[in-house]
Amino acid sequence: MAQATAAKQTGEISTEETVSGLIEKAREAMALFESHDQARIDEAVTAIAWSLYRPESAKALAELAVETTGLGNVPSKIIKNQRKTFGTLRDLMRVRSTGIIEELPEKGLVKYAKPVGVVAAVTPSTNPSATPVNKAMMALKGGNAVIIAPSPMAWTATNATIEAMRAELAKVGAPRDLVQILPQPVTREATTALIGAADLSVVTGSQNNVRRAYSSGKPAIGVGAGNAPVIIDASADLDDAAQMICASKIFDNATSCSSENSLIILDEVYDEAIAALIRAGGYMASEGEGRRIVDLLWRDGNLNRHIIAKDASVLAQAFGLAGDAGSAKFFMV
Structure with a gap:
């Protein structure tokens, strides 16, 4: 609250206002996406996958990732960008994710799928393209919107990835704001605020961010330390x-x-x-x-x-x- 008051006095937009604006746009996009049937949802998911899987995109974003972060190497990131994305798409296309997804007449049960809401996806500097795209694919498959909180050092590479996804969504008539990114500068406060405002957090990377997500009071899925x-x-x-x-x-x-x-x-x-x-x-x-x-x-x-x-x-x-x-x-x- 103190930050928001100080921001108003200086004419700046506070962290809370920035996050609130992103959440509002995400919910508006979800409302437009709500009427889409399974075929249209899968079309949007495929469009997101294509934004990275396309050979020229996979290469360009791999080069940008290494240039921006200084981590990893281009040939491997090209493989990551394509194989991880194709594998995720293959698995997602095999399942229903809207409407009736299962009927159990012997138990008198019918299962319906519904969106979780706005997903906060925290992504690492080591994987600034494949991780955002794959998380966005999974989020949209369930009819959700996603807001990416990238590593500060990887923002330029991740932002280019987000813009590519938004462009492909527009081509198939899906709301661009189903996929958004925290603007620069990405701070710990901004990421924490996003985690607290979203309906679900999916965190990859820093264990500090994982702990913040698990203590946010909201549903969260966090990665373990790799060793x-x-x-x-x-x-x-x-x-x-x-x-x-x-x-x-x-x-x-x-x-x-x-x-x-x-x-x-x-x-x-x-x-x-x-x-x-x-x-x-x-x-x-x-x-x-x-x-x-x-x-x-x-x-x-x-x-x-x-x-x-x-x-x-x-x-x-x-x-x-x-x-x-x-x-x-x-x-x-």
């Missing part, structure tokens, strides 16, 4: 396992939360497994190098954002690793 462990036991094809671990670890420079972050190797195959990982492109750091890597990656208990999600050659230089490390694909500590 995927992999176990290599005596039954494994070691070279095959090493190749798969490498492929997953280096994809988009390990920005995916499902990327392997730790290996548990049984003693009886430890030496052979390490040798296979080195053949796959890994570099085994010495004890001293390992301490240096850890000290550079972690600052005051937090990841150093200046060196994460970079190409391996960049990291080798940052870590001060010489020799074979310069041509390695990933590093083991």
